[in-house]
Amino acid sequence: MKLKLYVDRLSQPSRALLIFCKLNGIDFEEITVDFLKRQHLSPEFEEINPMKQVPAIAHGRLKLFESHAILRYFACAFPGVADHWFTADLSKRAKIDSVLDWHHLNLRRGATTYVQSTVLGPALGRLNPQAASEAEKILTASLSDIETIWLKRNGKYLLGSSQPSIADLSLVCEIMQLEVLTETDINRFLSPYRKVLQWIEDMRNATNPHFDEAHEVLFEVKAKYNNVAESSIRAMLP
Amino acid sequence: MKLKLYVDRLSQPSRALLIFCKLNGIDFEEITVDFLKRQHLSPEFEEINPMKQVPAIAHGRLKLFESHAILRYFACAFPGVADHWFTADLSKRAKIDSVLDWHHLNLRRGATTYVQSTVLGPALGRLNPQAASEAEKILTASLSDIETIWLKRNGKYLLGSSQPSIADLSLVCEIMQLEVLTETDINRFLSPYRKVLQWIEDMRNATNPHFDEAHEVLFEVKAKYNNVAESSIRAMLP
Incomplete structure (x- = not known):
């Protein structure tokens, strides 16, 4: 079926x-x-x-x-x-699982709560400056962890890999939702993290045209809430 | 090694x-x-x-x-x-993964935040009535989901299984931390959920003496903060 x-x-x-x-x-x-x-x-x-x-x-x-x-x-x-998405190698698969498990209470909690408490707040009935402020701390700490820990080793992708895993895909899509924020917010969150920006660009190249096609919806949201229909993240990429 | x-x-x-x-x-x-x-x-x-x-x-x-x-x-x-802990059957393994992934932003977020914002708050420097109040909602909704969704099917364990998985173990340990709360709190959280209480008892029986031995530390904490050194959860079990 x-x-x-x-x-x-x-x-x-x-x-x-x-x-x-x-x-x-x-x-x-x-x-x-x-x-x-x-x-x-x-x-x-x-x-x-x-x-x-x-x-x-x-x-x-x-x-x-x-x-x-x-x-x-x-x-x-x-x-x-292909094997690299979730390799059969037990130790390497365990490390991918570790990134995926970490994601929930860190990057996801920070990014999703921030977006839903700010720009999407009115549509979702969840506008909440205090939740946004707490989410911002979690999001910033998570981006810093990606830069300094998950992208520490040589290799284009998380954990020092030369090819992406399902963890790269899940995390990069999480970050891409920041596209609906104002340019000032996006700059504030992402500009300190040069490795993260390079990795977003590498993930985009590795998965296009599907990456851009899936993210088109964000520009409709952005146009609706911020009167901007172009990518601020892409403008920052190396 | x-x-x-x-x-x-x-x-x-x-x-x-x-x-x-x-x-x-x-x-x-x-x-x-x-x-x-x-x-x-x-x-x-x-x-x-x-x-x-x-x-x-x-x-x-x-x-x-x-x-x-x-x-x-x-x-x-x-x-x-044994295979039942994380079976090689792909569909069944996927369901175990689903419970484990759900856990992070639901039961774990609710239970851990509640405990750390209340009874362990002073020791951790995290006493926070508002965080506790929000965590209580997440915890209660999560316990209700376990009762009505994960324990919906016949079978002693989560997902209707006749033997426990790593998801049963992770979730039951999460709930057991509520032992450090006051008897009133524990009753308030757990007494509406008869299937959850039966499942805790079944998990305890399936994993003893290691279950009781690992949880002994909770009674030391409980004695320190609540002047009670006996189990309130065990007293509620069927």
Whole structure:
């Protein structure tokens, strides 16, 4: 049975799954679950994901949510996926898992909370300056950790690898959501981190045209909230 | 080279690793990194984990942190570990990954933040009624999700399984940290969830004597902060 991807392109892990499938020739049907229209709360979608969040998938009898679990599953279930995405080497795979697990309470918590408490706050009913202030600290610390720890070793990608893993893809999509912020905010967050900027550019090159195509939606959001429809992040890339 | 576990028994993921190794006959050396004495900030420990958190491991040339990544690694790297802990069946493994990934921003965020903002607040310098209030909402919603979603199907353990997985172990250790709260708090959080209480008892039975031994430290904390040195959770179990 054909793989079904239940996604909203406004969600960064949804974009990561779309890019991954397109890059790796995984055939799928994209089913939009529009969370601004509250479609994630429908009884039909609750049958797919009882937690009522995108992304989720249905593949044969398997229904699955949590984007990292889905990326791991894709890498193992589809024989055409190259080993570097989630290598069978146990020690190296454990390090990829370590980055993915770290992500949740660090980069994701910081970036998503910041965006949802500021620019997307009015649409989501979550405008919250105090939450934004706390999220900013977590986001800044996380970007610093990526620069000084995950990108410490030589090699273009996280953990010193010469080819990207599912951890690179998940984290870069998380950072790309900052695109909807004001230029001042984006500069403030990203300009101190030259290795992070180089890595974003390397990930973009490694995954295009799918990377740019998946992120187009951000410019629509940006135009709506900031009256700017061009990329501030791309302007900063090396 | 013998496996080294860098742990503080005050940390719930440290306890999960200790229980897992003892249950599965994995030979290890326990190295205490006392975070109340700020030993996790030492240059020696930074060599093991640049993020300066316990637990972490060293196994041959591999240094690894993030307890879920470590549990996955243990289950795959030590041949004596039974399949049910992290089965090789791809779809079932993906579901275990889904629970583990969900855990970070839900049960862990709620339970750990609540404990650290209330009873452990003075020792950690993090007493924060507002953070506690927000954490309480996340904790309660997470316990409800465990009761109605993860324990929905027949079968003693999460996802309807007849034997526990690393997800059961990680989540039950997270909940057990609530033991340090007052009896009133523990009752308020846990008494609505009869399936969760039965599952805690089943996990305790499946992993004893290591479960009780790893959790002894909580009664020392409880005696210090609440003048009670006996289990309130155990008194509630079926």
